[in-house]
Amino acid sequence: MTLDKQQLEEMYRRMCRIRYFEEAVIEIHSSGELIGPAHPYIGEEAVAVGACAALRDSDRIAGNHRSHGHPIAKGGDVNRAMAEILGKSGGYCKGKGGSMHLADFSIGILGESGIVASSVPIATGAALAAKLGKQDFVSLVFFGDGASNQGACHESMNMAALWDLPVIFMCENNGYAITTSYKNSVSVDHVSDRASAYGMPGVLVDGQDAIAVHEATSEAVRRARAGEGPTLIEAMTYRYEDHSLGLDRIRKSEYRSQDEVDEAMKRDPLPIHRQAMIAHGFATEAECDAIEAEVHAEIDGAVEFARNSPFPEPGELYDDMWATPV
Amino acid sequence: MPTKTYIQAIAEATIEEMERDQSVFTMGEDLRQSVYGATAGLVDRFGEDRVIDTPLSENGFFGAALGASLCGMRPIVETVTSFLWVGMDQLVSQGSKMRYMFGGQAELPVTFRVRMFYARGAAAHHSDRNYPVFMNTPGIKIVCPSNAYDAKGLMKTAVRDNDVCLLFEDGIALSSRTEVPDNDELPDGELLVPFGVANTVQSGTEVTIVGIAGGVQHAIDAAKVLDAEGISAEIIDPRTLVPLDKESILKSVAKTGRLVIVDPAHKMCSAASEIAAIVAQEGFWDLQAPIQVVASEQINVPYSPALEPLIYPTPEKVVDAVRTVLD
Ligand SMILES: Cc1ncc(C[n+]2csc(CCOP(=O)(O)OP(=O)(O)O)c2C)c(N)n1
Ligand SMILES: [Mg+2]
Numbered sequence: 001m002t003l004d005k006q007q008l009e010e011m012y013r014r015m016c017r018i019r020y021f022e023e024a025v026i027e028i029h030s031s032g033e034l035i036g037p038a039h040p041y042i043g044e045e046a047v048a049v050g051a052c053a054a055l056r057d058s059d060r061i062a063g064n065h066r067s068h069g070h071p072i073a074k075g076g077d078v079n080r081a082m083a084e085i086l087g088k089s090g091g092y093c094k095g096k097g098g099s100m101h102l103a104d105f106s107i108g109i110l111g112e113s114g115i116v117a118s119s120v121p122i123a124t125g126a127a128l129a130a131k132l133g134k135q136d137f138v139s140l141v142f143f144g145d146g147a148s149n150q151g152a153c154h155e156s157m158n159m160a161a162l163w164d165l166p167v168i169f170m171c172e173n174n175g176y177a178i179t180t181s182y183k184n185s186v187s188v189d190h191v192s193d194r195a196s197a198y199g200m201p202g203v204l205v206d207g208q209d210a211i212a213v214h215e216a217t218s219e220a221v222r223r224a225r226a227g228e229g230p231t232l233i234e235a236m237t238y239r240y241e242d243h244s245l246g247l248d249r250i251r252k253s254e255y256r257s258q259d260e261v262d263e264a265m266k267r268d269p270l271p272i273h274r275q276a277m278i279a280h281g282f283a284t285e286a287e288c289d290a291i292e293a294e295v296h297a298e299i300d301g302a303v304e305f306a307r308n309s310p311f312p313e314p315g316e317l318y319d320d321m322w323a324t325p326v
Numbered sequence: 327m328p329t330k331t332y333i334q335a336i337a338e339a340t341i342e343e344m345e346r347d348q349s350v351f352t353m354g355e356d357l358r359q360s361v362y363g364a365t366a367g368l369v370d371r372f373g374e375d376r377v378i379d380t381p382l383s384e385n386g387f388f389g390a391a392l393g394a395s396l397c398g399m400r401p402i403v404e405t406v407t408s409f410l411w412v413g414m415d416q417l418v419s420q421g422s423k424m425r426y427m428f429g430g431q432a433e434l435p436v437t438f439r440v441r442m443f444y445a446r447g448a449a450a451h452h453s454d455r456n457y458p459v460f461m462n463t464p465g466i467k468i469v470c471p472s473n474a475y476d477a478k479g480l481m482k483t484a485v486r487d488n489d490v491c492l493l494f495e496d497g498i499a500l501s502s503r504t505e506v507p508d509n510d511e512l513p514d515g516e517l518l519v520p521f522g523v524a525n526t527v528q529s530g531t532e533v534t535i536v537g538i539a540g541g542v543q544h545a546i547d548a549a550k551v552l553d554a555e556g557i558s559a560e561i562i563d564p565r566t567l568v569p570l571d572k573e574s575i576l577k578s579v580a581k582t583g584r585l586v587i588v589d590p591a592h593k594m595c596s597a598a599s600e601i602a603a604i605v606a607q608e609g610f611w612d613l614q615a616p617i618q619v620v621a622s623e624q625i626n627v628p629y630s631p632a633l634e635p636l637i638y639p640t641p642e643k644v645v646d647a648v649r650t651v652l653d
Contacts (some may be wrong), residue, residue, distance in 0.1 A: 087630030098449045098629030149381035179359035180500025185381040192327030311632030
C-alpha cells in the first residue's frame with residue numbers, strides 16, 4: 001500500500017466529515033430551516049475521499065448536484081459549506097449558490113453544477129488550460145451514471161482523449177438517476193466499457209473502498225501528469241438516502257427493493273475503511289473512535305457557525321453579477 | 327363543479343389525449359415514478375411503449391420526439407425549464423425551423439410540457455422562467471396556463487396542434503385548485519381552450535393588469551387590495567404568448583387608459599416588454615400614464631431565502647405599480 005498512517009487517517013477523517021455533515025443537513029432540513037433541494041452523499045463517501053486523496057491542492061475538481069462530499073473531500077471548510085447551504089453570507093458563495101453550488105477556487109474546487117453533466121466540459125476545459133498554459137495540475141470531475149448519457153459527457157471524453165488532456169472522468173455509478181435504473185438507461189454493462197470507444201483507459205473500481213478508489217485514481221493522475229491523457233474511472237457505489245431531501249413523493253424504497261437497499265448498506269464505506277486501517281495495523285480502535293469524536297465536534301461547530309452567520313443583505317442582490325457592472 | 331389542481335388537470339389532459347389518439351405518446355425522465363407529479367399510473371394504463379422513461383439525454387430525446395413527429399406520431403415530452411437549455415439545439419435549430427425551411431413539408435406536432443420551477447430555494451440552475459427566449463424564436467407556440475382549467479384545456483389543444491408547442495407549467499400554481507368541469511358536464515363532451523384567446527379574469531375600469539402565468543395570481547391578489555381602496559382593476563390573462571391576443575389587451579387599455587404587466591420572467595426582453603411595445607405602438611393615444619412592468623430583477627436567481635423572494639413580482643409590487651400609473 002502506498003498510503004501511510006497519516007494519509008489513511010486523514011481519509012477516514014474526511015469520510016466521517018462528509019457522513020456527519022450530511023446527517024446534520026438532513027436534520028436541519030427536517031426542521032424546516034432549509035427549504036430547497038439537497039442531495040445527500042451518504043453511502044458514497046469513499047469515492048470522493050479516495051479520489052481526492054490522490055490529488056494535490058493545486059489540482060482542480062468539479063462536481064454535480066450531489067456535491068457536498070466532493071468539496072469536503074478536497075479539503076473544503078465545513079463551516080463555510082454549511083453556511084452556504086443555509087443561505088448565509090458566511091457561506092462559500094455568500095448565499096448565492098447553496099447546496100448544489102459549493103465552490104472554493106482557492107483549493108481547486110471549480111464549483112458544482114445542478115444541470116446534470118454540465119461540469120464535465122468545464123473540467124475538460126480546466127485540463128485544457130493546464131496543457132496550454134503548461135501548468136502543473138490535473139482536473140477531475142465527479143458525475144453520475146445518469147450524467148454519463150448526456151451529449152456533453154460524450155463530447156468531452158472525445159476531446160479529452162483527442163487532445164491528451166490531463167483529466168480524470170470519475171463516474172459515480174450508484175445504479176440510479178433519480179428513479180431510473182442503470183439498466184433502463186445505459187446500453188452497455190458498464191460506463192467504463194465506453195472508454196475504449198474514445199481511446200482511453202476505462203477502469204472499474206469498488207467505490208465503497210476508499211483505498212481502491214485512491215489506487216485507481218493515483219494511476220490516472222500519474223498518466224495525466226505524464227501527458228498520457230485522460231482516464232475514465234467508474235466507481236460502483238450506492239446512495240443510501242432518498243434522491244433529494246424535500247422530494248417526499250419519491251421515497252428511496254419505491255423504485256429500489258428493500259432487499260437491495262439492505263444488501264448495499266452492508267458495504268458501508270466508513271466501517272470498511274476503519275477496519276482496513278485496523279487490520280493492517282495503521283490505527284487502533286481507540287484512534288478511530290477519537291477521530292469520530294473530533295469530527296462530530298467539528299460538525300456541531302459548523303452548524304453553529306452557519307446558524308450564527310447573518311443572512312445576506314438585500315443590498316447584495318446585484319453584487320457579483322458582472323466583472324464590469326453594466 | 328369539481329375543483330382540481332393544476333397537476334391533476336395536466337394528468338387528465340394527458341390521459342384523455344392518449345386515449346383519444348393512438349399516435350400520442352409520452353416521453354421524459356422518471357415518468358413511471360411520476361417524479362414531477364403528472365404521470366402517475368400512466369405506464370400501467372398505456373404500457374411502456376407509450377410511456378417512455380428516457381435516459382438523461384435532453385438534446386437526444388427532444389430531437390427524437392421531433393423526428394417521431396415528422397413520421398406520424400404526436401409526442402408529449404415532459405421536462406423542466408432549466409433543462410430546455412440542454413435540449414436547445416434540437417428545439418431551436420430543428421423544432422422551430424424545419425417546417426419553414428422545408429417549405430411547409432414538415433409537420434411537428436410535439437408538445438413539450440415544461441415544468442417552470444422557481445421560488446423554491448433551488449438557486450440559479452433550477453429556477454428559469456425562460457418563455458420569452460422562445461418568443462424570440464419564430465416557430466414555437468408558447469402556452470402559459472395560470473390555473474387548472476386553462477392547463478387542461480390548453481394542453482389538449484396543444485396536443486392536437488401541428489406546431490411545436492411549449493407549455494409552461496408554473497411551479498407556484500401547481501397545487502392551486504380551480505373549478506374544472508368533468509367531460510359529461512360539457513356540451514362538447516370535453517374541455518378545449520383555444521390558443522390566442524385571452525381570458526378577462528375580472529372586469530374593471532381604472533387600470534388594466536396583464537398577468538402572465540403565475541403573475542395572474544399576483545394580479546388577482548393585488549386587485550383585492552386595490553378594490554378595498556375603491557380602485558377598479560381589469561385583469562387580462564393572455565393564456566398563450568404565441569399566438570398573443572393583442573386585441574383583448576388593446577381593447578382593455580382603451581377602456582382603462584392604464585397598463586401594468588406582471589411577468590415572472592426577467593425584465594429585459596420579457597413577455598412584458600413585448601406587450602408594452604405593442605401597446606406603445608398601437609394603443610399609445612389611449613394611455614393616460616406610462617406603462618409599468620413588474621417583472622423579475624435582471625440578475626441570476628440567488629439561493630438564499632433572504633434574497634430570492636426579493637427578485638420576483640409580488641402582489642405588493644403590483645399594487646405599487648398601479649398606484650404609480652394612477653398618480
Ligand atoms: C439536464 C438535467 N436534466 C435533469 C435533471 C434532474 N435531475 C437532477 S439529478 C438527476 C439524476 C442524476 O443521476 P446521476 O447522474 O446518476 O447522479 P445521482 O443523482 O445518482 O448522484 C436528474 C434527472 C437535471 N438536474 N439536469
Ligand atoms: Mg446515479
